[in-house]
Amino acid sequence: MKVTATEAKTIEYDPIYDPFNPELIADPYPYYARLRDEHPLYYNERLDCYVLSRYDDIYRALRKPQIFSSAQGLTPEKDEISKLGIPPTFIMMDPPDHTRLRRLITKAFTPDTVKALEPKIRAFVVERIEAMKTKAADGELIDLIPEIASPLPTMVVADILGVPPEDREKFDPWSDAITSASADFTLDVEKAIGAVQGLVTYFGGMCQARRANPTGDMITKLTQAEVDGETLSDWDILGFCFVMIAGGNDTTSNFIGNSTEQLDKYPDQRREMIENPACIPNAVEELLRIESVVQGLSRTTTENVEYYGTTIPAGSKVHNLYASGNRDPRHWGDDADELDIHREIDKHLSFAQGPHFCIGAHVARLMIRIYFEEMGARIGERYEVDWDNAERRKSGFTRGYTKLPIRINL
Amino acid sequence: MDITDAHPAADVPYSCRAATCGTCRVEVVEGGDALSVAELDEIEVLDIFGDSPEDVRLCCQSKVVGGASTRVTLRVCDD
Numbered sequence: 001m002k003v004t005a006t007e008a009k010t011i012e013y014d015p016i017y018d019p020f021n022p023e024l025i026a027d028p029y030p031y032y033a034r035l036r037d038e039h040p041l042y043y044n045e046r047l048d049c050y051v052l053s054r055y056d057d058i059y060r061a062l063r064k065p066q067i068f069s070s071a072q073g074l075t076p077e078k079d080e081i082s083k084l085g086i087p088p089t090f091i092m093m094d095p096p097d098h099t100r101l102r103r104l105i106t107k108a109f110t111p112d113t114v115k116a117l118e119p120k121i122r123a124f125v126v127e128r129i130e131a132m133k134t135k136a137a138d139g140e141l142i143d144l145i146p147e148i149a150s151p152l153p154t155m156v157v158a159d160i161l162g163v164p165p166e167d168r169e170k171f172d173p174w175s176d177a178i179t180s181a182s183a184d185f186t187l188d189v190e191k192a193i194g195a196v197q198g199l200v201t202y203f204g205g206m207c208q209a210r211r212a213n214p215t216g217d218m219i220t221k222l223t224q225a226e227v228d229g230e231t232l233s234d235w236d237i238l239g240f241c242f243v244m245i246a247g248g249n250d251t252t253s254n255f256i257g258n259s260t261e262q263l264d265k266y267p268d269q270r271r272e273m274i275e276n277p278a279c280i281p282n283a284v285e286e287l288l289r290i291e292s293v294v295q296g297l298s299r300t301t302t303e304n305v306e307y308y309g310t311t312i313p314a315g316s317k318v319h320n321l322y323a324s325g326n327r328d329p330r331h332w333g334d335d336a337d338e339l340d341i342h343r344e345i346d347k348h349l350s351f352a353q354g355p356h357f358c359i360g361a362h363v364a365r366l367m368i369r370i371y372f373e374e375m376g377a378r379i380g381e382r383y384e385v386d387w388d389n390a391e392r393r394k395s396g397f398t399r400g401y402t403k404l405p406i407r408i409n410l
Numbered sequence: 411m412d413i414t415d416a417h418p419a420a421d422v423p424y425s426c427r428a429a430t431c432g433t434c435r436v437e438v439v440e441g442g443d444a445l446s447v448a449e450l451d452e453i454e455v456l457d458i459f460g461d462s463p464e465d466v467r468l469c470c471q472s473k474v475v476g477g478a479s480t481r482v483t484l485r486v487c488d489d
Binding site for chain 1: 418426428431459460
């Protein structure tokens with residue numbers, strides 16, 4: 001499907017909640033507060049989608065995959081899977097199929113394998129920070145996104161998958177296009193299909209190579225894995241690659257951008273993280289809570305469900321606004337909109353909840369912790385963000401920055 | 411201290427560490443009585459997978475409470 005730019009301009013955005021509304025993308029939180037207070041179950045007629053915005057409602061929905069199914073895709077768009085032409089992915093399945101496929105890659109996320117990643121991640125972060133300092137010494141303005149925020153998760157995802165360093169630069173345009181397709185089907189679907197084709201060609205070749213010459217990487221393990229007595233096809237394996245790249249690549253990158261903004265607003269808390277790195281792990285959870293990179297994902301009801309006196313019919317798309325639930329004062333208290341790195345956090349929604357909880361959450365936490373530790377030790381507070389030239393990602397589904405220039409004062 | 415922390419050598423896959431994803435599900439082979447009683451959050455997660463806490467537990471929630479001489483054998487679920 002392709003809609004021309006002229007046609008796109010005629011879209012009348014829903015004033016209460018529309019993920020494509022540029023005003024909402026600029027600052028979604030007043031919209032989310034109004035949804036929670038006045039429309040805790042909202043129906044967006046244009047998208048034919050229900051919206052949940054309160055913490056408790058989202059939390060419960062995510063933990064009931066029997067009723068809130070992922071099998072019809074994860075955005076309000078009804079035909080997203082067929083439109084994108086993507087391989088079958090376990091994130092778009094329900095238990096027990098989801099469980100069997102997810103289990104195949106959990107070996108990449110055991111305590112031992114994650115621990116083994118730590119020195120590689122630290123060495124990479126240190127190298128990137130020192131390179132940034134060298135450029136800064138030459139008087140250059142540093143764009144945090146391409147210098148470290150984006151390459152860091154790319155390196156980690158590529159390492160887990162077994163992609164050689166010289167091919168890693170291919171990842172970013174793919175993940176950009178795939179996630180922006182989710183952001184606006186009416187405009188970007190063709191670009192996303194091109195990205196999916198690029199990914200299919202590359203990893204298809206890699207599957208064949210690993211079948212001929214096995215190594216110890218994840219793709220080799222997937223070529224050797226069996227589900228219900230059958231080995232996985234290349235197309236099945238591509239589904240895993242798609243999840244790793246789309247889910248693991250620019251989520252962490254966006255998080256670093258968002259955190260930089262939050263800590264710029266709260267310099268005392270930034271200083272505390274630098275002076276006392278022991279508080280970084282809890283600070284990471286709070287930063288994840290206050291600005292969820294994934295603003296929300298959808299499910300499809302398998303039966304009629306009632307909320308606030310309204311029945312959601314079976315077969316309806318329900319969009320769960322994680323970022324709104326993360327700021328719901330009913331759950332977090334009256335200061336839910338404020339950053340507090342000492343906040344007691346039980347379960348935020350930024351990695352989802354239930355069986356689709358982000359499988360790489362602990363790898364993401366590890367990357368982020370090391371990032372803050374090394375940035376704190378090597379640059380500390382000696383930088384300023386050039387907000388006039390920062391550019392926010394134009395997406396209603398993921399929140400982050402595409403450009404974030406900083407001036408490092410050595 | 412939960413089992414994931416207490417026995418890293420077992421190398422049980424994990425993700426949420428908070429009774430939500432079920433990644434660390436393990437079959438109870440022996441000694442289930444020596445494990446802490448499953449709470450509602452854990453029971454809800456096990457139910458998603460069609461499991462009962464008598465047979466399957468979450469490593470991130472289970473604690474050995476039966477004393478030092480208690481033998482508990484667990485096996486990572488392979489479904």
